[in-house]
Amino acid sequence: xxxxxxKLYISSGxxxxxxxxxxxxxxxxxxxxxxxxxxxxxxxxxxxKSIEYGKGIRILNxxxxxxxxxxxxxxxxxxxxxxxxxxxxxxxxxxxxxxxxKVYYTFPTCEELKNATVEDFRSLGLGFxxxxxxxxxxxxxxxxxxxxxxxxxxxxxxxxxxxxLSGVGPKVADCILLFSNxxxxxxxxxxxxxxxxxxDLYIHDEEEEKVSKKQIEKLAKEKFGEYEGLAQQYxxxxxxxxx
DNA sequence: CCCCAGGTCGTCA
DNA sequence: TGACGACATGGG
Numbered sequence: 313x314x315x316x317x318x319k320l321y322i323s324s325g326x327x328x329x330x331x332x333x334x335x336x337x338x339x340x341x342x343x344x345x346x347x348x349x350x351x352x353x354x355x356x357x358x359x360x361k362s363i364e365y366g367k368g369i370r371i372l373n374x375x376x377x378x379x380x381x382x383x384x385x386x387x388x389x390x391x392x393x394x395x396x397x398x399x400x401x402x403x404x405x406x407x408x409x410x411x412x413x414k415v416y417y418t419f420p421t422c423e424e425l426k427n428a429t430v431e432d433f434r435s436l437g438l439g440f441x442x443x444x445x446x447x448x449x450x451x452x453x454x455x456x457x458x459x460x461x462x463x464x465x466x467x468x469x470x471x472x473x474x475x476x477l478s479g480v481g482p483k484v485a486d487c488i489l490l491f492s493n494x495x496x497x498x499x500x501x502x503x504x505x506x507x508x509x510x511x512d513l514y515i516h517d518e519e520e521e522k523v524s525k526k527q528i529e530k531l532a533k534e535k536f537g538e539y540e541g542l543a544q545q546y547x548x549x550x551x552x553x554x555x
Numbered sequence: 556c557c558c559c560a561g562g563t564c565g566t567c568a
Numbered sequence: 569t570g571a572c573g574a575c576a577t578g579g580g
Contacts, residue, residue: 383561390560393578439576444563481563503561548561558580568571 325411340370340495345542352543355535358513359543362550369545371491376459377452378419379492384444384479386487393437400436425449444479451477467496482525490541497541500532506544509551 324331336342353360381401386394398419405420405428426449433442451457457477462470467489474485486501488494500506502525510528511520514535536543 384563386560387562388560388575389562389577390579393560396578434576437577440563440574441576479563483562487561501561505561552561560577560579562575564573564575566572566574 323412325409337373337493340373345370348539348542352536352539352546355543359536359546362546362554365554366546366549369549371495371497371542371545373493373495374491375419376462376488376492376494377422379488380448380459380474380477380480381419381445383484383487383491384448384477385438385441387441387444387479387481387484389439389441397437404436422449422452426453441479447478448480462494467498470494470496471499490544497539500529500536500540500544502528503548505548505552509547512551513547 320335322331322335327334349363353363382394382398385397389397399417402417402419405424406417407424409416409418425445428446428449430442430446433445438445452459457473462473465473471485471489474480474488475482480488483501483503486499489496489499490501502510507523507528508520510531511517511523514531515523515527517523532540532543
């Protein structure tokens with residue numbers, strides 16, 4: 313509930329740059345979620361309720377490469393296992409950092425993954441995602457796709473590029489666009505929870521699984537407009553963790 | 556032993 | 569385009 317906090321104390325190890333700037337950027341503290349929330353709340357009572365429930369939510373400015381890999385790993389997977397895989401990946405290929413007598417590991421860069429084989433990834437428990445991770449790593453290393461160029465593209469152009477990466481389909485691409493520091497709010501990632509809440513609230517189809525993605529996307533764009541991505545987060549969080 | 560998990564990929568109408 | 573099974577792994 314960051315929204316309630318008026319003072320935030322941060323204890324940090326060695327960082328490059330101004331720690332306050334870094335924290336402000338990472339937690340997206342420059343953006344006024346209150347104002348945006350007030351606008352979104354006007355859409356209808358459902359969204360209003362979900363916004364109240366999710367008070368304090370921030371969409372983090374996460375590193376683009378880390379977000380790409382993390383969401384490739386997320387495919388058909390569960391959160392505890394995703395966490396475990398990322399931890400093992402970082403411990404094996406990342407850089408150790410000591411802070412208050414504890415050792416942490418940075419998320420590996422694509423250069424740090426250069427010599428890892430498909431089998432190496434398999435042994436970390438990636439399952440069938442091993443090949444996807446390997447291929448995407450080398451597509452980026454070989455500059456087949458310049459992920460730093462994505463910042464200069466429109467949302468649809470950036471999505472088109474992301475879809476070329478192995479293991480990146482429509483859902484993962486939209487998650488990358490929204491949850492990385494690409495920070496595009498004009499996307500609406502659809503998973504089972506989002507499909508569920510959208511059907512419950514607006515579509516009321518007997519067979520929820522049959523509701524097309526296209527229909528949900530169109531509806532979201534019409535209702536929530538340029539901040540549909542934020543609306544998605546409130547609705548997702550509310551349906552997943554709330555009533 | 557079965558089912559599922561923050562989907563994607565390849566294949567076949 | 570759209571539908572459908574396969575794909576590793578671990579927990580319930």
